[in-house]
Amino acid sequence: MKILNQILVLLAFAVTPVFAITIDGQEISLENNKVPIRAKTNEAAINAISPEFRFANQGALTVAVAGLNSPPLYMFAEDNRTLVGSEVDMAQLIADSLGLTLKVVPTSWEDWPLGVASGKYDMAISNITVTKDRKKRFDFVTYRKDSLGFFVKSDSSINEINQAEDIAGLKIIVGSGTNQEAILLAWNEENIAKGLEAFTPIYAKDDAAQSLALQSGRADAFFTPYVMGAWKISQTGNTKLVGQIDGGWPNAAHVAVTLKKGSGLVDAVQIALNGVMQSGEYQQVLSRWGEGQEALSVAEINPPGLGD
Template sequence: MPRSTRPLAAVASALVAIALSATACSEPVTENTVTASDGVTYDLSPEQSGRIQVDKVDEIAAKVPQEIRDRGTLIGTGSIGSLPPLGFYATDDTTPIGSEIDIEWLIADTLGLQLDRRTADWAQNFVKIDSGENDVFISNVTVTEERKDKYDFATYRLDNLAFEAKKDSGWTVEGRKDVAGKKIGVGSGTNQEQLLVDWNEQNAADGLPAAEIAYYQNASDYYLALGSGRIDAYFGPNPSAVYHSSSTGESEVIGTFSGAGDALQGEIAVLTKKDNGLIGPIQEAINHVIEDGSYEKVLAKWGLQSEAVSKSIINPPGLPRTAP
């Protein structure tokens, strides 16, 4: 998105307030919406009255494991606290909203289930899937070869990462050598952390200094660090970087990369416990909403059209294994 020329209203959520700091003024927006310069209006309200809904598909729903059908709910887990548009809190600072939750609802609707959306820290999401407490983990999860040992995946979005720096920082990241000696913020346990670790190893072999990796859990923390110059850039999901940079005008995207590395286009996927019988109907549900157009509407609602997939794939090649 190009830089927004509209002002941004402060909202109740402290996290969203960080993302929506004031820019040049021309006309006001309502408290619960933010309009980007490309015309996308983001609904930040807890009501989400414009949520895209679909009807149950009996043929697909019949393939859901009986225990889940009897329960009548799809129990989803994910992390909340990142910037729009993936998963964040609405203006009531309580209700999880975003593109990931909307995708979750499309799947639940198609399977004839109510969505029971829960939140947890990143590592705890895996624990809750391992224990069987939750059915699906939908929260910008990248397919990796190591994760495929324990989990099944059904893809629904391309995985693109971005380096975000202060506006007019004067540098770009085209490859690993450009981060040598820089201080880069990441989320712990993410694939972007692993990519930086790999780049540091390759740079060390070439006699280049390592990038210093700084870890952050909350958007408010890493944007404060970025604004104060305590880090040179933040390496995170491309959708959030584009949203923040275009909305505030305080930062810019200085490089984008596949989440799976140089040799493979990474993909974001629904994660389930391996061989529990759920990933098949989930993949069919995703392909159904791709075909009927509702998937495209959800991506357009959140400005993510460029990360669309043409079909969902079960357990595709993922981020390569780390060296033992």
């Protein structure tokens, strides 16, 4: 009976495809968003590509995205073949600017660092935050503000998680190796030094497992990029936002295109992104996925990040 109940909870709270939702007042239509927004070729960006740079696939921009169901960042459309989302759209704008076809490769969070470093992928565009440690191995070009949110069950008695003391004794779903995890671990150290109870991390890799853990009470909250949590609220109504912080806590940090250190492509990507920011396609992409509040005015190379 216990196993049956777990299955029923999983079926009830797993996120199912919804093709028209509203986030922060912005209506999002997956049917309309299947058609990518395109950009013009940017000769200045093309000319900035180092002569030594070798693309993973000739004539194409090969981009890694980590995971298959992380809306609105990336997900399969209703045909279960077409990969859509804001990260896919952003990759398309860069590919167009560089005069290349786009090749998006779904992979795991654990795989993209080695894939980018080895040249298997030209870059990763997967909600990757600039951090001090990551800058030792990779070059970054920013394209979005990093905003994180704490979400709980809609009927939870927890109403606020905004600082270290708020996580004491809680069981929190978080992705392994993410900046969310780094923030929680730093907060936990503060709490232990003050004699407060430690938090317990819950590592659930997919959305269905996260929903089951939260709705069954095995976890008290989940800590995730704000736009992903807001998407889930719009789909199910089973969760609520109880806290929002910058991804570079205690400072602001940005999400960035991630490239192999010194590969010779970083300047070209910066020029490409600044070009679409000026021409408007960049804003169109973020707005149609409900991410307009995270837009930047300029793309930067290797700015301060988490840990700096």
